[in-house]
Amino acid sequence: MNFKEVFQNEHVTRRFTNRRVPEKAIAEIIEKAQQSPSLLNSQPWRAYVIMGDALEGFKKAAAENMDNKVKPNEDFAAMLSLDWDTFPSSNMAMMGASQSFFFRNKLHLFTEANKTTFNAPAIIFLTIPKKSPAWSVFDLGIFAQSIMLLAINRGLGIMPAHSMVSYPDLVRKYARIPEDESVGMAIAIGYIDKNAEVNDPVFIPKRVPFNKIYKITK
Numbered sequence: 001m002n003f004k005e006v007f008q009n010e011h012v013t014r015r016f017t018n019r020r021v022p023e024k025a026i027a028e029i030i031e032k033a034q035q036s037p038s039l040l041n042s043q044p045w046r047a048y049v050i051m052g053d054a055l056e057g058f059k060k061a062a063a064e065n066m067d068n069k070v071k072p073n074e075d076f077a078a079m080l081s082l083d084w085d086t087f088p089s090s091n092m093a094m095m096g097a098s099q100s101f102f103f104r105n106k107l108h109l110f111t112e113a114n115k116t117t118f119n120a121p122a123i124i125f126l127t128i129p130k131k132s133p134a135w136s137v138f139d140l141g142i143f144a145q146s147i148m149l150l151a152i153n154r155g156l157g158i159m160p161a162h163s164m165v166s167y168p169d170l171v172r173k174y175a176r177i178p179e180d181e182s183v184g185m186a187i188a189i190g191y192i193d194k195n196a197e198v199n200d201p202v203f204i205p206k207r208v209p210f211n212k213i214y215k216i217t218k
């Protein structure tokens with residue numbers, strides 16, 4: 001794909017097909033993403049992939065927690081302030097307020113997709129050391145974006161979701177992540193189920209007007 005196509009295709013996928021993604025393809029994507037910039041080349045990221053039995057075990061345990069309404073306990077929520085400024089808060093509220101609109105009163109599709117872990121054939125968990133400055137969170141975001149664009153370039157769909165890191169103890173157990181690392185984010189990866197209603201492009205939310213985020217001074 002050319003860059004324009006890759007970038008335009010960057011929207012999330014909330015339902016994957018059952019087709020498995022070759023282990024080698026995922027490893028190649030992650031290896032290429034290592035080229036991402038980071039503060040003083042610190043490269044604080046690590047990537048833990050789960051597939052097969054480990055993935056099935058994780059999905060089952062996470063769904064059970066959701067069913068039992070176990071309180072989410074993300075590592076980043078403990079590490080970073082959740083005292084959001086009004087600008088992102090109002091952007092999120094706008095999304096929330098229009099969710100019934102962009103999901104055409106089908107919010108259950110969104111909920112079900114999250115609960116079934118998007119039927120993902122593989123998940124990449126991204127970590128940084130617990131002992132990290134905020135810069136490392138920034139670096140991890142860049143690394144994540146590289147992974148997603150590289151995956152799209154190979155014809156894959158991507159699903160970054162904090163719902164997959166709501167229970168870091170489960171992530172640690174199934175992906176074998178050491179205690180001294182924070183489980184920052186997860187990206188599910190697979191082939192897009194084009195027949196799934198939840199993936200219908202009508203559900204793609206709009207962006208904030210450009211003039212609200214851009215200012216030039218000469």
Ligand SMILES: Cc1cc2nc3c(=O)[nH]c(=O)nc-3n(C[C@H](O)[C@H](O)[C@H](O)COP(=O)(O)O)c2cc1C
Pocket residue numbers: 010011012014110114160161162163164185204205
């Ligand atoms: C850090 C992060 C966390 C997200 N968490 C979730 C999630 O838990 N569940 C979900 O369905 N979507 C999640 N998303 C997807 C966003 O809702 C989505 O990217 C946004 O609404 C814009 O839609 P688009 O990417 O399809 O254009 C997350 C995205 C990011 C970057």
